Amino acid sequence: MFNQTPSKVVMQDNRNGTMLYPPPISRDRVICEFPKCYTPEASLELKKDWDIQTKAACSDRAARQQPWDRQKMSKVVIVGDLNVGKTCLINRFCKDVFERDYKATIGVDFEIERFEISGLPFSLQIWDTAGQEKFKCIASAYYRGAQVIITVFDMADIKSLDHTRQWLEEAMSENKPDSCLIFLVGTKNDLLPSEERQRTENDAIRIATEMQAEFWAVSAKTGGNVQRFFFRVAALAFEKCILKDSQDGATVGIGQGVSINSDCASLQEAARQDMKRSCC
Numbered sequence: 586m587f588n589q590t591p592s593k594v595v596m597q598d599n600r601n602g603t604m605l606y607p608p609p610i611s612r613d614r615v616i617c618e619f620p621k622c623y624t625p626e627a628s629l630e631l632k633k634d635w636d637i638q639t640k641a642a643c644s645d646r647a648a649r650q651q652p653w654d655r656q657k658m659s660k661v662v663i664v665g666d667l668n669v670g671k672t673c674l675i676n677r678f679c680k681d682v683f684e685r686d687y688k689a690t691i692g693v694d695f696e697i698e699r700f701e702i703s704g705l706p707f708s709l710q711i712w713d714t715a716g717q718e719k720f721k722c723i724a725s726a727y728y729r730g731a732q733v734i735i736t737v738f739d740m741a742d743i744k745s746l747d748h749t750r751q752w753l754e755e756a757m758s759e760n761k762p763d764s765c766l767i768f769l770v771g772t773k774n775d776l777l778p779s780e781e782r783q784r785t786e787n788d789a790i791r792i793a794t795e796m797q798a799e800f801w802a803v804s805a806k807t808g809g810n811v812q813r814f815f816f817r818v819a820a821l822a823f824e825k826c827i828l829k830d831s832q833d834g835a836t837v838g839i840g841q842g843v844s845i846n847s848d849c850a851s852l853q854e855a856a857r858q859d860m861k862r863s864c865c
């Protein structure tokens with residue numbers, strides 16, 4: 586249930602309570618150009634470059650030198666039916682592995698992925714929730730405070746696409762309207778012949794438009810579109826943080842500590858406390 590790779594996150598030294606610094610951000614997590622959408626027919630952003638405010642924040646020297654515990658982080662919650670491939674999607678991106686055998690997620694789990702976006706550090710705290718009905722009440726306790734909601738369906742199981750509306754409704758019931766970026770992701774696209782894939786994508790695009798979500802089709806098995814998808818999530822979440830800071834009246838750098846619920850230290854602490862409570 587509590588499955589973190591220690592090298593990826595900032596750790597606390599238990600002996601004297603001092604904070605240790607995380608290792609440098611890996612080269613394959615550096616995002617320079619604004620990532621493109623999967624299809625303009627169901628996209629949250631059609632623009633091809635960063636906002637002016639983002640560019641200004643990225644060139645701010647002070648923001649680049651923020652201590653790690655004031656760096657920005659967004660909470661991402663992944664929901665969807667059991668067996669659609671949520672865990673595999675996360676594992677393909679975070680660990681570059683693919684597990685053929687199904688192991689149900691019990692409750693929740695999370696990973697932290699660190700990025701460098703146009704010179705600034707930024708992290709995603711990615712929550713994997715259980716699709717099984719019997720674990721739903723545990724998982725739903727973690728929907729609150731999400732900046733991104735990813736609703737996942739299996740491209741080879743059309744019923745799971747129908748259920749995404751319900752999943753989104755439940756996740757949004759714990760969050761303020763319009764507070765989250767929403768993505769609709771079809772997994773296992775390796776399983777479909779191209780004609781059928783196109784039909785399913787058209788259905789998904791229709792539903793994504795209703796949900797005001799951005800649509801992506803991916804395969805955790807082949808890795809197809811997985812990195813591109815998470816880069817897009819990171820870029821849009823990052824821009825949202827920057828815009829929020831400037832709307833809240835902060836100076837144009839990020840990491841001024843105004844968005845308390847999305848800075849690195851407080852999110853990690855909240856996650857640790859939540860996990861502790863659910864284990865007791």
Ligand SMILES: Nc1nc2c(ncn2[C@@H]2O[C@H](COP(=O)(O)OP(=O)(O)OP(=O)(O)O)[C@@H](O)[C@H]2O)c(=O)[nH]1
Binds near residue numbers: 669672674689773803
């Ligand atoms: N062919 C193919 N199989 C996949 C893909 N992604 C996941 N699977 C398979 O689908 C099954 C379920 O994957 P999981 O990631 O465990 O599903 P989940 O949505 O996390 O399930 P819960 O934890 O019960 O909510 C596993 O047997 C995976 O091997 C994919 O992209 N292609």
